[in-house]
Amino acid sequence: MAAIPVKHYLWTGLDFLIDGDGAPVFIEANRASHMLGEYMHFLGNERPFELVAKVMNRQAGPPCLLWRRDDPLPDADEDAVFIGRHLSKYLREPPLIADVEDNQQPREELVARDGRRVRPGSIFRWWYGLPWTFERSGITVINPNCVWVTARDKLNCSQTVTGARSFRVPASFAVENAAEVRRLLNEHAHVFRNGYVLKPRVGWGGHGVQVADRNDEPRDFNGPRLLSERIDSRRIDGQFWEARVFVMAGVYLGGLCHSSRSPLTNYWQGGTAGPLDAGISSLLEPAALEAVQLLDVAAEKIHSLPEPPDSRLTTVDYEGIGMKLK
Numbered sequence: 462m463a464a465i466p467v468k469h470y471l472w473t474g475l476d477f478l479i480d481g482d483g484a485p486v487f488i489e490a491n492r493a494s495h496m497l498g499e500y501m502h503f504l505g506n507e508r509p510f511e512l513v514a515k516v517m518n519r520q521a522g523p524p525c526l527l528w529r530r531d532d533p534l535p536d537a538d539e540d541a542v543f544i545g546r547h548l549s550k551y552l553r554e555p556p557l558i559a560d561v562e563d564n565q566q567p568r569e570e571l572v573a574r575d576g577r578r579v580r581p582g583s584i585f586r587w588w589y590g591l592p593w594t595f596e597r598s599g600i601t602v603i604n605p606n607c608v609w610v611t612a613r614d615k616l617n618c619s620q621t622v623t624g625a626r627s628f629r630v631p632a633s634f635a636v637e638n639a640a641e642v643r644r645l646l647n648e649h650a651h652v653f654r655n656g657y658v659l660k661p662r663v664g665w666g667g668h669g670v671q672v673a674d675r676n677d678e679p680r681d682f683n684g685p686r687l688l689s690e691r692i693d694s695r696r697i698d699g700q701f702w703e704a705r706v707f708v709m710a711g712v713y714l715g716g717l718c719h720s721s722r723s724p725l726t727n728y729w730q731g732g733t734a735g736p737l738d739a740g741i742s743s744l745l746e747p748a749a750l751e752a753v754q755l756l757d758v759a760a761e762k763i764h765s766l767p768e769p770p771d772s773r774l775t776t777v778d779y780e781g782i783g784m785k786l787k
Contacts, residue, residue, distance in 0.1 A: 475489075497539060627748045
C-alpha cells in the first residue's frame with residue numbers, strides 16, 4: 462500500500478493479535494515505540510529511521526534530539542541515544558543535542574547541550590517530558606504531546622479506534638477494584654468465556670498485567686484498570702504470541718512477533734522476539750494503517766484545541782513504571 466498522510470503520529474508501534482476467526486484484533490498503540498534494535502536484526506534495514514529523518518529534513522530549522530543528561534553513550538542498548546545514533550545517519554545535518562533537564566519551561570527555543578538557544582525545525586522526543594509550546598508553535602515534534610494524550614490511556618485509545626473496518630477491538634470496561642471485576646465477569650460471561658485481561662490504563666512493558674482464565678480470581682488493586690476480553694493467541698506449537706508492527710511517517714514496515722510459554726508475551730516480561738510471519742504481516746497492514754489514521758485524526762483534534770489540555774498523560778514519572786490518571 463502507498464503511504465498514508467500523517468501529521469502527528471509519525472513514529473508508530475502498534476500491538477495486534479489474531480482472533481479465532483482470523484480477524485486482526487487491536488491491543489494497544491505506543492506513545493514512543495521501541496524494539497527497533499530487534500526490527501533491524503530481523504528485517505535487515507533501517508527504514509524506520511530513514512523515513513522519519515525525511516520528515517525532519519523537510520523542516521526549516523535544525524533537527525534536535527532530546528536526551529537526558531545522564532543518558533549513556535551511543536553504543537548502549539536501545540534507548541534515546543541508540544535511536545539518535547541511527548536517525549542521525551539520515552539527517553541532512555548533524556543534530557543538536559538538548560537535555561531534558563534544561564528544557565522543561567514553556568518556550569519555543571531549545572537550550573542545546575553546548576549552551577546555545579535555538580528554535581529547532583524538528584525535535585525527536587523519546588519518552589521524556591517536553592512542554593506543549595514546541596509542537597503548538599509549529600515545530601515538528603516526533604512523539605508529540607497530542608499523540609501521548611491520544612494513546613497513553615489504553616481505554617480511551619481503544620475507544621478512539623472502535624468501529625474500524627479492518628480490525629476489531631476487544632470488549633473492555635473501566636474498573637477501579639477487584640469487586641467491580643468480579644461483577645463484570647459474572648454479568649458478561651459470554652464476553653469473558655475465554656478468560657480476561659486486567660491491566661493498568663496507563664503503563665508500559667506489561668507491568669501489572671494479569672492474563673487470566675475465566676475462573677481465575679482477579680488480583681487486588683486500587684486505581685484505574687482496564688478489564689478486557691481475552692484473545693486466545695496460542696499457536697500450533699503451544700506458544701502464546703503477539704505482533705508489534707511499525708508504521709513510520711505513514712509507511713507500513715511490518716514488524717515482530719513476541720512469543721512465550723506464558724500468556725504474558727510482552728518483551729519486558731520475558732517474551733522472545735522473532736520475525737513476524739509474512740502472511741500475518743500482510744493481514745495486519747490495512748489494520749495498522751487504519752489505526753494510525755484514526756489515532757492521527759484524534760491527535761489533530763487535540764492539537765487544534767484553543768489551549769492544550771491539562772493532562773497528566775503528557776508528564777513523565779522517571780522513577781516509576783507508569784503514570785496515574787488525572
